[in-house]
Amino acid sequence: MATTNHAKSHPGRVLLILLILTAALFGTIGVGAAISNASWTPKLALDLEGGTQLTLKASTTDGSKVTAEALDQAIDVIRQRVDSSGVSEAQISKQGDKQIVVALPGNPSQDTIDLVSKSAQMRIRPVLVIGSPLTAAQQTAAASAATSSPTATSTPTPTSTSGSKDESKSTPTATNKNSAYEGGPTAQVENASYVKKSATVVNAASTPTPTPTSTSDSTSSSDSLSGGDGLSSLSQITAADQKKYDDLDCLDKKNLKGGGGDDPDKVLVTCSQDGSAKYILGPVEIEGTEIKSATSGLETTSQGVTTNKWVVNIKFTSQGAKKQTAMTKRLAQLDQAGQAPRNQFGMVLDGLVIEAPSVDSQYASTGITGNSSQISGSFTRQSAATLANQLNFGALPLQFEVQSQEQISATLGSEQLQKGLLAGLIGMVLVVIYSMFQYRLLGLLTIASLVVAGVLTYGVITLLSWRMGYRLSLPGVAGLIVAIGFTADSFIVYFERIRDELRDGRPLVGAIERGWERARRTVLAAKTVNLISAIVLYYLAVGGVQGFAFTLGLTVIIDVIVVFWFTHPMMELLARVPYFRDGKPGSGLSPETYRLQRGMRYKGAGKFEVAGAAVGAPPPESGADLPEEADQGALVPAGPERGARAASERPTAAPATAPDGRRMTIAERRAAERAAAADADAPTTDSTTEENR
Known part of the structure; x- marks a missing residue:
């Protein structure tokens, strides 16, 4: 008997691990909300929440003219200061030939405002x-701990350098293994x-x-x-x-x-x-x-x-x-x-x-x-x-004077956020309609996967808002909307690979395993390209475009997690449900759904094979008269009859060359395929009846 090489999978364990990680994610946010300043909602950027806008007028200390190059370099300095202070999604731009406009989200502290306005x-x-x-x-505590342990590194007190130069350079460096000082x-x-x-x-x-x-x-x-x-x-x-x-x-x-x-x-x-x-x-x-x-x-x-x-x-x-x-x-x-x-x-x-x-x-x-x-x-x-x-x-010989400081209203940002969420909802509805139309009840798995991806994305963004000061901007929302299509694309690739295997005659369990092996490589290759694009865009862009690239890259990673730890394990569990295993109508795995046709099918290079599927075929251990090769990973000819009669009905391969000796074209081969299939399905005529006639 032939045996499969697939290791026994445990989809339930994988789903349990994903559930534990999700619970840990939101549990961390809950603890932060109880004992710290964490929130159950992500922080919003300037374009969605509003904030404080500063208008700075630049002037030179030596009375010279303020050049455009000097103003651009000053913007870079201010941006570095803002980033180092932990404020994200700030907008810094040049206005005219002497002014710089700095917009900070939320309610920045006075220290942050002073930091921005200093030259x-x-x-x-x-x-x-x-x-x-x-x-x-x-240092004293570290030195005491070092002297009490013979294996610890001591931390000597720096001494005067009044000795010779060579002696001073050979003095041991003061170190402490608990210090970041190197x-x-x-x-x-x-x-x-x-x-x-x-x-x-x-x-x-x-x-x-x-x-x-x-x-x-x-x-x-x-x-x-x-x-x-x-x-x-x-x-x-x-x-x-x-x-x-x-x-x-x-x-x-x-x-x-x-x-x-x-x-x-x-x-x-x-x-x-x-x-x-x-x-x-x-x-x-x-x-x-x-x-x-x-x-x-x-x-x-x-x-x-x-x-x-x-x-x-x-x-x-x-x-x-x-x-x-x-x-x-x-x-x-x-x-x-x-x-x-x-x-x-x-x-x-x-x-x-x-x-x-x-x-x-x-x-x-x-x-x-x-x-x-x-x-x-x-x-x-x-x-x-x-x-x-x-x-x-x-x-830079520049100094800045704060000309105005005003609050920015979030009314426009709220409207944009509502429109962005509406666009995301419309996109989600279209994906749901397409999934249900194309995959019937199997489309519910696509919807569930999108929901899981959305929950994980929301949790990660909320956690980053608390721990790293990340703020969700409108370009970031656009990245999340685009990610809906990218995420659904992974599921479509997987389902189509399964259907390809079913068309080749594999039973559902074997089709899932074989289809997953093929889809996994495709999904990883596509997501790697998407992630590289997001990383390059993030480091080459500034401001809001970085927010788009960040959310895009984040959703790519979450998409891979969902496909590997939710979609595939759930598909393995569905294969154990009789409704899906037997390819019932409406399951998305019935023969009419993926347009299965009986008879001969051209494989290329002048070769033909029997097209069929075994979605509803009984497994080998059920006692059906199947060849030994018909395990979960083998091709199984499909037909109304099995055993010896199926063998007798096996069609003859069509010729690869025309009667005149030339190689047949693709159209001619397909015509030969149809003719061979018609001959195979035609009822045989009893010879004695012909003689009597």
Whole structure:
């Protein structure tokens, strides 16, 4: 006996898993609604809920004309600030040649409004202290835990850098396995035209940091070059600065909002932009307006050879170039004296350090001359481009004045939402009508699958609104409506594959398994293309189009889950119901539904086969006179009679060539097929009767 290779399926278990996941999804939302600020409905974006609209007027700090390029870069800065504050679906646009309109959904806080209206501030300050992002109390607790465990990594307190340069570079890095801190940037500054023969990359995290204890006296004692350090002198750090540094937790996201507003003439205590380290910085030495431009690219040597090392090239104004020379000369002397990390300078954008390159001792006598410099280090293409953009953004000599602040009505948005929901309802009704007409009662499975997909989509969007601040916009609603057709398409592919197998003569159970194997590949291929399209659209678009791409990609994933974990298991269960298993009229699986015809059917290449189905045929174990090959996956000739008589009625294959020897055309073969089928169905004439006649 032939046996099938299909593993035994458990559709009930799969449906139970889907039910548990759905319950967990809505249970999480329920817990959030009870103990947090979660809601049972998704948050709506600006076009559906309304919000606050700010009109900002841009002006230059130096009295020059506001260019279109500067305004576009300012829009990018504002968009980055809004996104980092957790507000999604904001609309930022240019109005005229001097105004920027920012529309924020809902009721934004005053901090968010202030963050939007502030100008981008890029400033370069000397580094005085670098340390772990943890607070002093957290570091002490970690050190105590480390000393009590022989296998734990200790967290030494950063020491003064008054020793030799080589000793300072060999000091162990302060680490804590519970911290996200893995070290600061590994960058170095050099002349753009100078090629280093022995480049040394100073890691800010691997050098000891001259952290003072808690008094200004101890700070002064660790400043071995006091009086000659200028803006790099540790004597500038007051007890208040030290306390702020000790209490600062850079792992807390509220300390990473930035916003600028720092005093350029005073010490600044702040975090790195990614929260990996915290700094004490000296007064401002170079303003962002003194940076002319910044670009990223691959390093080019003096011989014109391009390496695979990404760098950032900076050009300063004439005034900025003079300040750069003086600053880099002093920092190079500190590097020569082993005073790391005071040989570094921090690039501060909106109050947060985006990079802290070091200056090598080879510039101790002259500093970096000219108006160009180059930052090199462990950059990738993306990180180098990001740094260059940040330097350009921060160099904008723009300041903003809030001209108007008004509430946006949601009346128009409500009307649009109602029309969008109506369009979705019409689309759903059309899909239901088509499914019931094409698949009869089997169309109910399509409707049930759409309902399950809708429930899961609603739950996921509601959860994302709570946990990620996602807001559903009108383009997002359009994405959900389009997804109805995509989702129904998966079910249609599956059902048609099953019908194809039934036309080939397989029983329903075998047709479902074989059809699923074929449909699964098609569905996954189609959904992969849809998902890639949604991802590309999301990253290339901005604003509302991103909302459309997001919901489209989300529904593609949910569609695959529903097809695999609901539609297919339910189809397996329906195959056990006699009404569907026997192909009763109206089930969607009856022979007349998928236009089954008895007789010969042309397969191609001059071959023919018997067309038939076995939807209502008894299984092999029922004792019917069937061939051994007629298991669930084998072809079964269908006819009114079985056994020996069916074998005697097996039709003869039509010829593949015409009588004159040429190969038959498709039309001729089909005609031969019909003739062969007619001969096979014609009643035989009794020979004795003919003789008597």
